[in-house]
Amino acid sequence: MNKRLSYQKNRGLASVEMTFLVPILLIIMMGIFELTQVIQANNIIISISREGANLISRNSSQTPEQVMDTIASTSDPLDLNQDGIIYINLVVGREDSSGNPLDPVLNQQYRWGDFGYTASSSTWSGCTQWTGDDNGVCDMNSDPVLTNFPLQLDSGESVYVVEVMYRYSPISTLIFDSDFTIKEITYL
Template sequence: MKRIQLDNVYSRTKTAGLASVEMTFIVPILLIIMMGIFELTQVIQANNIIISISREGANLISRNSSQTPEQVMDTIASTSDPLDLNQDGIIYINLVVGREDDGGNPIDPVLSQQYRWGDFGYTASSSTWSGCSEWTGDDNGICNMDSDPVLTDFPLQLDSGESVYVVEVMYRYSPISTLIFDSDFTIKEITYL
């Protein structure tokens, strides 16, 4: 009888010791997995916010003639919470106009106007056209172009006189830890409307 009790005590002690050793190995792995899931969730959320801001900006600028591009950019940037576009973002609004050759065939469009958000906190070049050398206006938000630049690699074919607004939103994402991403990277969205 005493031998059976000693075997039960020994067996319970051995099981408890194995459980604590298993936990020592498993808990760090679970924490790493949880941090990775949290980081990826933050990136997905930031990407969704940037997509929404870009689409809403294109919607507002293409339908609203009473607001200036700067007012539209201020409006959409104010909806970016929890992202801080004033510190880590930049917005461009471009007006691209189609044209045709002498035979009436569409050719490469031109950039008619380019606006940059005045309260930006992150410096990044526009993907539509990055050749602006002088920004003017109240918030230094209007590109001073001598002539309308031709956009040879524009992804849309426009008919003569047809115009499209291109809204670009860029955000510098700083990872919470270096577990998955080892440095900052840019989340970018471009909307054509």
């Protein structure tokens, strides 16, 4: 009879332990799932930015808008049409009359026409008027000087800067309690 009583106590104790452990294990599993979703979204944004810089820097026959459409179409499972924006900037180096390097200028700026998320470009956010078929070209009166540009460019040297931004909405509020922006900038 003592064996039977001992077995029932252990069985009851196991039920109590499971009652406490199952919620904790579910929270950990949901956190891991959410974190893997963020990592996947970040990797996709990095890949899109790099591929965009690669395509636009080759001087292909595609326009910047076509390049942005192409790279956005590869963003599955992310929906850039609803939660993303892409910028392509052409930055050109310059020098003064003595040959000393000056801060580079923004020669052209393009914004993806099918964006669904409004965010400013980190390269230059001063564009007040967008023109073109898809409102994708910044209408600049002069080339703005980029005083905080992270690269030193020689006179006439140019670099494309591709910026991809995505608003990530968490599946649950377990780890992240509000939307946040995943952003990648590629210089090529």
